[in-house]
Amino acid sequence: MPLLVVGSLAFDSIKTPRGHVDRILGGSGTYFALAASYFTEVRVVAVVGDDFTPEHEAVLQRRGISTDGIERARGRTFFWSGEYGENFNEAKTLATELNVFQNFRPRIPRQYLNTEFLFLANIDPVLQAEVRKQMPAAKLVGGDTMNYWINRKREDLVETLKLMDVLLINDTETKMLAHDSSLPRAANKVLASGPRALVVKHGEYGATIFFREGAFGVGTHPFRAPALPIEEVRDPTGAGDSFAGGFMGYIASQGELSREVLKRAMFYGGVMGSFAVECFGPERLTKLTREEIDARFQIFRELTHLDHESR
Amino acid sequence: MPLLVVGSLAFDSIKTPRGHVDRILGGSGTYFALAASYFTEVRVVAVVGDDFTPEHEAVLQRRGISTDGIERARGRTFFWSGEYGENFNEAKTLATELNVFQNFRPRIPRQYLNTEFLFLANIDPVLQAEVRKQMPAAKLVGGDTMNYWINRKREDLVETLKLMDVLLINDTETKMLAHDSSLPRAANKVLASGPRALVVKHGEYGATIFFREGAFGVGTHPFRAPALPIEEVRDPTGAGDSFAGGFMGYIASQGELSREVLKRAMFYGGVMGSFAVECFGPERLTKLTREEIDARFQIFRELTHLDHESR
Numbered sequence: 277m278p279l280l281v282v283g284s285l286a287f288d289s290i291k292t293p294r295g296h297v298d299r300i301l302g303g304s305g306t307y308f309a310l311a312a313s314y315f316t317e318v319r320v321v322a323v324v325g326d327d328f329t330p331e332h333e334a335v336l337q338r339r340g341i342s343t344d345g346i347e348r349a350r351g352r353t354f355f356w357s358g359e360y361g362e363n364f365n366e367a368k369t370l371a372t373e374l375n376v377f378q379n380f381r382p383r384i385p386r387q388y389l390n391t392e393f394l395f396l397a398n399i400d401p402v403l404q405a406e407v408r409k410q411m412p413a414a415k416l417v418g419g420d421t422m423n424y425w426i427n428r429k430r431e432d433l434v435e436t437l438k439l440m441d442v443l444l445i446n447d448t449e450t451k452m453l454a455h456d457s458s459l460p461r462a463a464n465k466v467l468a469s470g471p472r473a474l475v476v477k478h479g480e481y482g483a484t485i486f487f488r489e490g491a492f493g494v495g496t497h498p499f500r501a502p503a504l505p506i507e508e509v510r511d512p513t514g515a516g517d518s519f520a521g522g523f524m525g526y527i528a529s530q531g532e533l534s535r536e537v538l539k540r541a542m543f544y545g546g547v548m549g550s551f552a553v554e555c556f557g558p559e560r561l562t563k564l565t566r567e568e569i570d571a572r573f574q575i576f577r578e579l580t581h582l583d584h585e586s587r
Numbered sequence: 588m589p590l591l592v593v594g595s596l597a598f599d600s601i602k603t604p605r606g607h608v609d610r611i612l613g614g615s616g617t618y619f620a621l622a623a624s625y626f627t628e629v630r631v632v633a634v635v636g637d638d639f640t641p642e643h644e645a646v647l648q649r650r651g652i653s654t655d656g657i658e659r660a661r662g663r664t665f666f667w668s669g670e671y672g673e674n675f676n677e678a679k680t681l682a683t684e685l686n687v688f689q690n691f692r693p694r695i696p697r698q699y700l701n702t703e704f705l706f707l708a709n710i711d712p713v714l715q716a717e718v719r720k721q722m723p724a725a726k727l728v729g730g731d732t733m734n735y736w737i738n739r740k741r742e743d744l745v746e747t748l749k750l751m752d753v754l755l756i757n758d759t760e761t762k763m764l765a766h767d768s769s770l771p772r773a774a775n776k777v778l779a780s781g782p783r784a785l786v787v788k789h790g791e792y793g794a795t796i797f798f799r800e801g802a803f804g805v806g807t808h809p810f811r812a813p814a815l816p817i818e819e820v821r822d823p824t825g826a827g828d829s830f831a832g833g834f835m836g837y838i839a840s841q842g843e844l845s846r847e848v849l850k851r852a853m854f855y856g857g858v859m860g861s862f863a864v865e866c867f868g869p870e871r872l873t874k875l876t877r878e879e880i881d882a883r884f885q886i887f888r889e890l891t892h893l894d895h896e897s898r
Binding site for chain 1: 674792811813818854892
């Protein structure tokens with residue numbers, strides 16, 4: 277089934293201990309759409325400026341991504357510049373220029389309105405809610421947010437969370453959102469306030485999905501997917517968006533919304549995140565094959581599964 | 588098969604956001620031995636002072652642990668005092684009094700000398716090497732160390748690592764030991780310099796075992812075991828030692844040294860670590876049953892294993 281993402285298309289300048297790149301294609305929408313494109317038909321809703329050329333758009337189109345929802349505004353495209361230290365844990369933001377993104381009001385093309393799988397990437401929760409309300413047919417709505425919105429627009433965010441089925445955020449954001457330093461307790465508080473499932477991303481340690489009682493199946497057992505121990509991380513930018521793309525893309529490709537599908541989606545999320553960090557920018561995500569992806573899925577399986585169940 | 592541990596018996600004063608305790612039984616040898624005692628016969632070599640009473644010894648004996656190797660010296664038992672903040676990540680040490688531990692020279696009782704499974708808990712690497720050399724029959728030698736020894740006795744430690752089969756340390760220690768900020772690369776450097784397998788403990792995110800090519804089986808695929816998302820961590824003291832006790836204890840209980848045994852041992856390590864943090868001190872480890880342990884093993888399995896392999 278098709279999957280629609282509303283997010284940012286951007287230009288990024290990135291410096292890591294392994295090198296640097298200048299004004300390359302980036303943004304949550306780019307990473308998400310490319311990662312998801314290996315699983316299902318992807319539709320992008322975003323805004324770009326005059327500096328976004330047909331060649332940039334072709335990066336998405338070559339992966340079969342529908343770009344009819346990309347609005348062109350006068351001015352420059354969203355620009356971000358950041359630097360990572362030796363541990364790659366968190367980027368130090370050097371510059372953020374919202375540019376055309378500042379006045380972004382997502383408009384969903386008419387032919388997209390009945391898309392059943394929707395992902396609200398990390399944008400203003402007020403806009404996320406507007407999009408969600410335009411698409412009442414959506415069967416599964418995933419979303420992201422960040423500390424900026426948790427701190428500045430908590431009330432709006434809390435309302436928006438009620439419109440999401442699965443929220444994907446990291447450990448710190450989960451604890452901040454719930455005002456609780458215990459991750460499992462914080463996760464349960466988040467689930468009580470909105471989404472039916474919460475994916476907490478642990479960076480190099482993988483991710484855990486927590487379920488609300490009865491959501492997508494029976495019980496509340498969480499499920500943890502690993503991340504691959506990658507020898508040479510070049511650039512962690514977009515890893516979380518790529519995880520979300522693999523996760524949502526796989527779910528949209530399946531006929532049912534079951535715990536098993538969501539668990540396998542966690543693995544595919546980890547797989548796409550692990551590819552993303554191998555190169556600067558989204559480059560690695562532009563030329564994968566489904567065979568490479570499934571081979572890495574098997575590596576993730578071997579990394580975590582016991583073969584025999586004897587004692 | 589019996590398992591011998593050389594480590595510390597200590598008294599600990601611990602403060603965490605959930606409470607505090609004063610001068611309770613602790614030390615790496617205590618946590619390790621108690622955790623391992625659910626899997627196999629355990630023998631402890633350590634030193635204690637006048638303040639270590641028969642009642643303290645009985646805590647070990649009630650778990651069937653052999654205490655013949657506990658030396659009594661004049662003076663006071665090793666004392667440690669520490670405090671944890673809200674995130675429980677690392678203890679702030681408030682006091683360390685080595686006391687009788689300062690002049691500890693481990694003496695292995697004659698009847699222990701042919702023990703085939705040996706664990707060298709976190710003590711001076713020079714002493715670890717002395718013990719190892721007294722026990723040439725040891726079939727599998729596990730060991731621990733810490734940043735203190737990596738910084739102050741690197742050369743001795745490097746020699747001692749050649750005498751170990753499995754080293755169990757955390758992420759920071761691995762990177763420090765290898766002078767490399769990439770964990771998988773650091774792990775391979777450590778393996779090249781000594782042990783056949785390296786267990787890197789990630790705290791609340793579980794642990795990963797890396798294998799040297801050909802060690803215990805074929806290939807170099809790592810394996811990752813989770814930690815349980817525990818709602819109410821009370822006291823993380825001894826979690827790493829309890830992991831090591833579950834890991835080594837399970838291995839000693841098995842007939843073979845295969846990859847599958849080591850993988851299941853990683854799960855049992857995680858299980859014992861997860862019990863340890865539920866109460867202050869080693870209390871939880873004194874009254875478990877094997878049924879509770881195996882039930883939690885199943886929870887760990889459900890937390891990580893996909894049930895079906897369809898796409």
